Amino acid sequence: MSRQSNHVQEYCLTVIIWTAATMVSIPFIWLMGDLLWNGWSHLSFNFVFSAPLNAGREGGIGPILISTLLLVGVCMGVAVPMGMGTALFLSEYTRHDHVLGRLIRGSLDVLAGVPSIVFGLFGNALFCQVLGFGFSILSGGLTLACMVLPILIRTVEESFRVISREQRLSAAALGLSKSTTIRTILLPAAIPGLLVGGILGLGRAIAETAALIFTSGYVDRMPESLMDSGRSLAVHIYDLSMNVAGGNPHAYATALVLVSLLFMINLSSSWIASRWTLSNQLPT
Amino acid sequence: MDLIQPTSHIIPDPDKRAGFRAWLPYQSTEPFCEPDAHLRANNLSIAYHDLQVLRNVTLEINRGCITALVGPSGCGKTSFLMSLNRLTDLIPGCQVSGHLQMNELDILAPTTDLLQLRRTVGMIFQKPTVFPFSIRKNLELPLREHGTHDRTLLQSTIENVLQQVGLWHEVKDRLDHPAQALSGGQQQRLCLARALVLTPDVLLLDEPCSALDPISSGIIEDLIASLQGSYTILIVTHNLAQARRIADHVAVFWSLEGVGQLVEHGSAQQIFESPKEELTAAYISGIRG
Ligand SMILES: Nc1ncnc2c1ncn2[C@@H]1O[C@H](COP(=O)(O)OP(=O)(O)OP(=O)(O)O)[C@@H](O)[C@H]1O
Ligand SMILES: [Mg+2]
Numbered sequence: 001m002s003r004q005s006n007h008v009q010e011y012c013l014t015v016i017i018w019t020a021a022t023m024v025s026i027p028f029i030w031l032m033g034d035l036l037w038n039g040w041s042h043l044s045f046n047f048v049f050s051a052p053l054n055a056g057r058e059g060g061i062g063p064i065l066i067s068t069l070l071l072v073g074v075c076m077g078v079a080v081p082m083g084m085g086t087a088l089f090l091s092e093y094t095r096h097d098h099v100l101g102r103l104i105r106g107s108l109d110v111l112a113g114v115p116s117i118v119f120g121l122f123g124n125a126l127f128c129q130v131l132g133f134g135f136s137i138l139s140g141g142l143t144l145a146c147m148v149l150p151i152l153i154r155t156v157e158e159s160f161r162v163i164s165r166e167q168r169l170s171a172a173a174l175g176l177s178k179s180t181t182i183r184t185i186l187l188p189a190a191i192p193g194l195l196v197g198g199i200l201g202l203g204r205a206i207a208e209t210a211a212l213i214f215t216s217g218y219v220d221r222m223p224e225s226l227m228d229s230g231r232s233l234a235v236h237i238y239d240l241s242m243n244v245a246g247g248n249p250h251a252y253a254t255a256l257v258l259v260s261l262l263f264m265i266n267l268s269s270s271w272i273a274s275r276w277t278l279s280n281q282l283p284t
Numbered sequence: 285m286d287l288i289q290p291t292s293h294i295i296p297d298p299d300k301r302a303g304f305r306a307w308l309p310y311q312s313t314e315p316f317c318e319p320d321a322h323l324r325a326n327n328l329s330i331a332y333h334d335l336q337v338l339r340n341v342t343l344e345i346n347r348g349c350i351t352a353l354v355g356p357s358g359c360g361k362t363s364f365l366m367s368l369n370r371l372t373d374l375i376p377g378c379q380v381s382g383h384l385q386m387n388e389l390d391i392l393a394p395t396t397d398l399l400q401l402r403r404t405v406g407m408i409f410q411k412p413t414v415f416p417f418s419i420r421k422n423l424e425l426p427l428r429e430h431g432t433h434d435r436t437l438l439q440s441t442i443e444n445v446l447q448q449v450g451l452w453h454e455v456k457d458r459l460d461h462p463a464q465a466l467s468g469g470q471q472q473r474l475c476l477a478r479a480l481v482l483t484p485d486v487l488l489l490d491e492p493c494s495a496l497d498p499i500s501s502g503i504i505e506d507l508i509a510s511l512q513g514s515y516t517i518l519i520v521t522h523n524l525a526q527a528r529r530i531a532d533h534v535a536v537f538w539s540l541e542g543v544g545q546l547v548e549h550g551s552a553q554q555i556f557e558s559p560k561e562e563l564t565a566a567y568i569s570g571i572r573g
Contacts, residue, residue: 095376163416169371170413174426174478175402184425185415 035259039252047253052220055244056236061254063222067137067230068206070223071216074141075148075205080198082145083152084190088182090153091160112150119147120214128215135229140216147211148201155200159193160186192273199269203262209234233258317532322347322516323368323486328382330363330372338363338544340382343535350508350517352527352552354567355537360544361520364537365488367391368518369405370398386486403430406479410491412471414463414478419455422463422474423481430482445481449473449507469500476507487511489519493526505530524568528556536564 046060053059086104094101123143133139163186171181209232217229218239231239237254240247323345330338338360345351353361363372370391372378384391391401415422423442432438442459446452451473455466463474472492479487489508493501509530511517521527527534534555538547548555548564559565 164413166409166411166413167415169366169374170407170409170475171415172374173369173371173402173407174429175399175482176426176429177399180425180429184417189416 032259035252035256038249039254039256042249042253043256047250048257051222052236052250055247056220056240056250057244057246058250061233061236061250061257064220064231064233064236064254065257067216067223068232070137070226070230071141071144071212071232072202072205074138074226075144076198076202078142078145079148079152079201080194083149083156083197084187084194086149086153087156087160087190088186091157092178092182092186108150108153111146112154115210116147116208117210119143120211122146123211124214133227135215135217135219136227137216137223137230138226140212140230140232141226143211143215144205144208147208148205151204152194152197152201155193155197156190159190162189195269195273199265202265206232206261206265207234207258208232209238233261317349317513318347320347321345322386323518324383324385325364326383326385328364328367328380328384330360330367331379331381332363332375333377334379336543341546343546343549345516345518346533347516348513349532350512350519350530351533351535352531353518353520353535353537354522354524354527355544355547356539356567357522358544359537359539361537362490363544365407365490365518365520368486368488369402369407370396371402371407373398403482404484405486405488406482406484407488408472408475408479408490408492411495412468412475414466414471414474416464417462418460419463419466419474420459423478426478426482441481445477448480449477450503451477467500469496469503472496472500472504473507476504484515486516486518489517491520491522494522524556524570528552536561536567538563538567 048060048065049062050060051062052064090101090104120143123139123146127133127139127142128135133142167185168181171185176184212232212235216232218231218235219229220231220236221228223230233254237251237258240251240254321344325341325343328338328341328343329336337358341364353364355361363378366372366375367380367384368386368391372380380392382392386401386405389401390396415425420442423445424438427438427441432441443452443456446455451470454470455461455474463471466474472495476492492508493504496504505526508517508519512530512532519527519531531552533550534552535549536547536555537544539545540547548559548561550560555564556568559568
């Protein structure tokens with residue numbers, strides 16, 4: 001092949017790669033621009049903290065923000081300990097080829113791909129009706145927990161593998177008990193994985209609509225307890241844009257709040273993760 | 285050659301070792317290797333998932349001596365070591381049969397207190413296995429687990445043991461730094477220190493030098509030689525010259541028809557100068573293995 005055609009080939013490849021990358025970023029930039037353009041002018045301190053009026057066309061999103069935080073709090077409060085426990089069980093208390101372990105792993109993989117509306121129906125049947133929690137933040141948070149558990153468990157289990165077989169053996173060779181090994185060696189190693197899994201789960205939970213409509217409902221009043229129904233930000237956006245004529249401006253502003261929230265979660269988690277890895281390599 | 289002879293700083297100040305095992309001088313090795321069996325293996329066999337890898341090993345390990353286990357790859361040396369502190373219990377599908385005795389203790393008995401056994405029998409692996417936290421915490425963890433919580437005692441024990449492995453001057457200003465930032469040789473010495481911190485009677489060393497550069501390897505080797513007499517040491521090594529330099533006794537393992545067996549056991553001098561078995565002779569002269 002001549003040098004000339006080689007050069008042309010290089011050039012074409014560069015152009016193709018640049019075009020692909022640009023095309024991928026366009027929708028994102030468009031979306032952010034659209035949100036800012038339409039939502040920014042409605043965003044204010046008052047909007048974020050006051051109650052909605054006139055079905056959301058006026059007023060703000062205070063109670064909705066609180067409901068969302070409560071939902072996510074219940075979700076993570078349940079999912080993190082259960083996820084850690086299950087991951088420990090899978091990696092430390094069952095052999096890799098054990099029937100029960102395989103069964104759990106298989107079901108987790110299936111669960112991770114189940115559409116959220118199915119979780120909604122399941123949550124409604126189990127938490128709202130069978131367990132009698134009704135349409136409540138508790139039901140919604142528990143349903144979200146079921147949704148994020150699969151991904152959380154798999155990432156935490158993966159991070160236990162950072163601890164090599166030799167390190168486990170040498171922990172045992174020092175006469176360390178299993179509980180000490182888990183507490184001092186395995187759990188600290190799982191923190192980065194927990195953060196990653198937690199963030200992915202949190203992102204999924206905070207943006208969820210379908211699973212919540214059936215479980216936490218869409219009452220937009222300030223919740224007084226976890227047993228009250230509460231509307232999440234995403235549900236509010238859905239309601240404003242689909243069911244409320246003239247609700248679009250506030251839907252945009254709410255979306256802006258939601259996206260900022262996601263940004264903040266992402267930034268703080270990568271900050272924590274980098275702090276964590278740094279402190280493990282450098283003097284503290 | 286100075287680098288390979290770091291013996292001067294290995295020798296700690298005896299006064300600083302109060303409350304610690306009586307320190308034994310490095311040079312005078314002979315008297316401490318006693319002709320008295322510390323460990324006894326009787327018809328020991330090991331199998332993984334019904335596949336036998338070691339058959340009928342009968343062997344006595346003398347107290348305070350360095351016994352080198354040599355032999356080609358895959359003949360069951362690591363498996364043998366791991367049966368001595370029952371790490372084999374942790375390996376799926378591993379079955380150990382026969383009889384193993386340490387002093388009066390029946391090692392393989394189901395009632396044996398494993399945490400206590402492993403406190404008495406320390407082990408070092410081929411790859412340094414420091415834990416992902418600070419040097420200090422690496423050494424404190426086993427001590428705390430076995431009931432030492434007193435801060436001054438912890439501090440003095442850590443200093444003693446780091447002196448013993450010749451690491452004190454290198455790390456005394458960065459005890460709270462991550463252990464993984466140490467070099468490979470330093471990490472291996474830290475692992476040795478971590479095993480010594482529990483004042484074991486027996487040390488199992490599985491190819492402790494093979495992942496290291498020649499200088500670090502020399503340092504570790506000198507260190508092991510300096511421990512002769514204070515501990516009963518079993519060391520697996522593929523380095524016959526090393527076995528010849530430091531071992532009092534040598535056990536030659538061989539894989540016959542795929543099953544590991546002990547072919548010869550005797551004093552280092554006898555094995556290297558007048559081996560009884562043809563396999564041994566071929567192995568030490570480098571013809572086979
Ligand atoms: N966890 C295991 N499961 C199944 N087989 C194993 C396992 N560990 C070791 N073996 C087998 O047991 C035999 C002996 O292994 P071992 O590690 O004890 O040999 P070794 O003498 O230490 O070899 P090397 O010199 O290479 O370290 C090998 O054939 C190996 O394949
Ligand atoms: Mg081995």
